[in-house]
Amino acid sequence: MNRTDGRAPDQLRKVKVTQNFVQYAEGSCLIEFGQTRVICTASVEEGVPPFLKGKGTGWVTAEYGMLPRSCSTRVKRDKTLTSGRTLEIQRLIGRSLRSVVETAGLGERTVKVDCDVIQADGGTRTASITGGFIALVLALEKMKKQGLMKGMPLTDYVAAVSVGIHQGALLLDLNYEEDSAAEMDMNVVMVGKGQLVEVQGTAERNPFTKKEMDKLLDLAAKGIQELIRMQKKHIGEFRLW
Numbered sequence: 001m002n003r004t005d006g007r008a009p010d011q012l013r014k015v016k017v018t019q020n021f022v023q024y025a026e027g028s029c030l031i032e033f034g035q036t037r038v039i040c041t042a043s044v045e046e047g048v049p050p051f052l053k054g055k056g057t058g059w060v061t062a063e064y065g066m067l068p069r070s071c072s073t074r075v076k077r078d079k080t081l082t083s084g085r086t087l088e089i090q091r092l093i094g095r096s097l098r099s100v101v102e103t104a105g106l107g108e109r110t111v112k113v114d115c116d117v118i119q120a121d122g123g124t125r126t127a128s129i130t131g132g133f134i135a136l137v138l139a140l141e142k143m144k145k146q147g148l149m150k151g152m153p154l155t156d157y158v159a160a161v162s163v164g165i166h167q168g169a170l171l172l173d174l175n176y177e178e179d180s181a182a183e184m185d186m187n188v189v190m191v192g193k194g195q196l197v198e199v200q201g202t203a204e205r206n207p208f209t210k211k212e213m214d215k216l217l218d219l220a221a222k223g224i225q226e227l228i229r230m231q232k233k234h235i236g237e238f239r240l241w
Helices: 084-098 124-147 176-181 211-233
Strands: 016-020 029-032 034-044 061-067 110-118 156-164 167-172 184-191 196-203
Touching: 016 124, 016 156, 016 211, 029 124, 029 184, 061 084, 061 124, 084 110, 084 124, 084 156, 084 184, 084 196, 110 124, 124 156, 124 184, 124 211, 156 176, 156 211, 167 211, 184 211
Parallel strands: 061 110
Antiparallel strands: 016 029, 029 034, 034 110, 156 167, 156 184, 184 196
16 A cells, blocks of 8 residues: 555654753653654652662653644643543553663662653654653663663663554554554554563454454564664663663
């Protein structure tokens, strides 16, 4: 099929990363997947949630939000961060990042990764995870330089991408037009070694088969490996924990 932006079915949108996009954050970047743009910042704070106090381990968490005119119509500002969609996405981002962090290496510190969507054209949560990891690594590197850690407490890289079925074709990295009309769509989070962190798949019209799901997972794996190669170009290859 011919995609609206001229891409091949197995082709990512153009991905661009601008590191250190925010002056004051320990780690930050602007990540762009086509027309989707997300500012990711990582902030380091002393202390941990109550359930971790005194255990000598740290924590990584995330918050997510969309600016009012990130979409074609104004999005109501979520002042309380309690909408179902917001909570679902920020928990997904937090789980994804924690999957590759050895929190004991942080000491009793919290790294908060904020993902703020300034323009949305599909795939905002997958862009947030991919860019959030870059911001996290930049923050950890700063902590290491400050002598707060002996090494980089990371077990792998992590990235995410969307896949789906649109007009019978299996597509990688759906934009909004494709996502809104897809027969099914799936968000896939994966680490560099190829292991899955999370899969969120839903049929919008017709049920999909296991064979189709397996093909989509292979398609997602291809895209995620490309994204991890991109991450390595920006943050380098570090010795895994």
